[in-house]
Amino acid sequence: MYETINSPINYGGLPLKNRIIFAPTSLGLPQTEQLELLKKIACGGCAMIIIGDVPVLPSRFGPSLYTKKGFDYYRTLTDMIHAQGCKVCAQLHQSDSNLKGMIRYIPGVLTKRISMEELRPLLNQQVGPYITNLPAKKVQSITSAFGTAAKLAVQAGFDMVQVHGDRMFGSFASSLFNQRTDCYGGSPENRARFAVEAVTSIRRALPDLPIDFKLAVRQENPHYGNAGVLESELPVFVPLLEQAGVTSFHVTLANHGELSDTIPPAKHPVFSSEGCFLKFCDQVKALTNLPVCGVGGLTDPDFVEEQLKSGRIDCAAMSRQLIADSEWPNKVQNGDAKSIHRCIRCNKECLGGMMAHRGVHCIYERKK
Numbered sequence: 001m002y003e004t005i006n007s008p009i010n011y012g013g014l015p016l017k018n019r020i021i022f023a024p025t026s027l028g029l030p031q032t033e034q035l036e037l038l039k040k041i042a043c044g045g046c047a048m049i050i051i052g053d054v055p056v057l058p059s060r061f062g063p064s065l066y067t068k069k070g071f072d073y074y075r076t077l078t079d080m081i082h083a084q085g086c087k088v089c090a091q092l093h094q095s096d097s098n099l100k101g102m103i104r105y106i107p108g109v110l111t112k113r114i115s116m117e118e119l120r121p122l123l124n125q126q127v128g129p130y131i132t133n134l135p136a137k138k139v140q141s142i143t144s145a146f147g148t149a150a151k152l153a154v155q156a157g158f159d160m161v162q163v164h165g166d167r168m169f170g171s172f173a174s175s176l177f178n179q180r181t182d183c184y185g186g187s188p189e190n191r192a193r194f195a196v197e198a199v200t201s202i203r204r205a206l207p208d209l210p211i212d213f214k215l216a217v218r219q220e221n222p223h224y225g226n227a228g229v230l231e232s233e234l235p236v237f238v239p240l241l242e243q244a245g246v247t248s249f250h251v252t253l254a255n256h257g258e259l260s261d262t263i264p265p266a267k268h269p270v271f272s273s274e275g276c277f278l279k280f281c282d283q284v285k286a287l288t289n290l291p292v293c294g295v296g297g298l299t300d301p302d303f304v305e306e307q308l309k310s311g312r313i314d315c316a317a318m319s320r321q322l323i324a325d326s327e328w329p330n331k332v333q334n335g336d337a338k339s340i341h342r343c344i345r346c347n348k349e350c351l352g353g354m355m356a357h358r359g360v361h362c363i364y365e366r367k368k
Helices: 031-043 068-083 099-110 116-133 136-155 167-173 193-205 231-244 278-285 301-309 320-324 328-333 351-355 363-367
Strands: 009-011 014-016 020-022 048-055 087-093 160-163 211-218 248-253 292-295 315-318
Touching: 020 328, 031 048, 031 068, 031 320, 048 068, 048 136, 068 087, 068 136, 087 136, 116 167, 136 160, 136 193, 160 193, 167 193, 167 211, 193 211, 193 231, 211 231, 211 278, 231 278, 248 278, 278 292, 301 315, 315 320
Parallel strands: 020 048, 020 315, 048 087, 087 160, 160 211, 211 248, 248 292, 292 315
Antiparallel strands: 009 014
């Protein structure tokens, strides 16, 4: 039972022991607590953990590959995860937030007069002008830095890098934000240039490194996601990214809308079903032979096995479910699937914890 879930796979050049991946997640926890959680998830039997939001440029926010302290943290993290027989991937991230524009909101955030939920739309309002007016030389310096960051990630022990295809990538890709008139704006090919240059920079620096790409898809009718790639533009973006050196795709809904859209609760008006974003995987699968990882409300082993066995997806990524029960992969492998604590997608302590500045937790923690 669950033969496909438990079967190994070559995921874009990286051998994985099974098909379950911990999706990149902004955990918002102190480093010690975050390490404990990630160790627990690695012990639970998943094949790979994707560490979210690893900064591409030197950063004062969170661990940085460019400082000794930050590099040592990532080295500790990768060693810890590897010790559990699990692979680890660095999600290379470039923010599209206008840092100068953020300054005005810092006092309100620090005093908690402005919640994280209130801050998001304020920052998103600045994305369009920021992306549109970013000097071309600055854009090129950012895309070239992806190669440098990837080399540092490998030195820190990461097995793979994932390019965060939302945030700055998603904003450049989106005609809603990107109003540039140079080679980075206008046509879908031009709006793909930022991503293509970044992937090319990694491939030039590390010819053999597996490169995953988080492909953020924007949906219309009904409209969800303001950044990212329109479904109708996928036939342009996917081949260009593959030609640049991407070896696998992690497909999901685009961001820059409500967080409860990209992290949908069980009562979401459109994305309430199990595997709610897999329809985007179907479209990507039709355009490439590279492995495709699906994500979105995946909790049921029977459903996940069916999607994998049919070839609809090659790997299944989970975040909330592995936070709810890190032992999901082990329980599936050991014939104990009935004892899984299934995520009910209430968003109370995961998304809710993040919004309340407590970090990501789960309602099941209160019941232990």
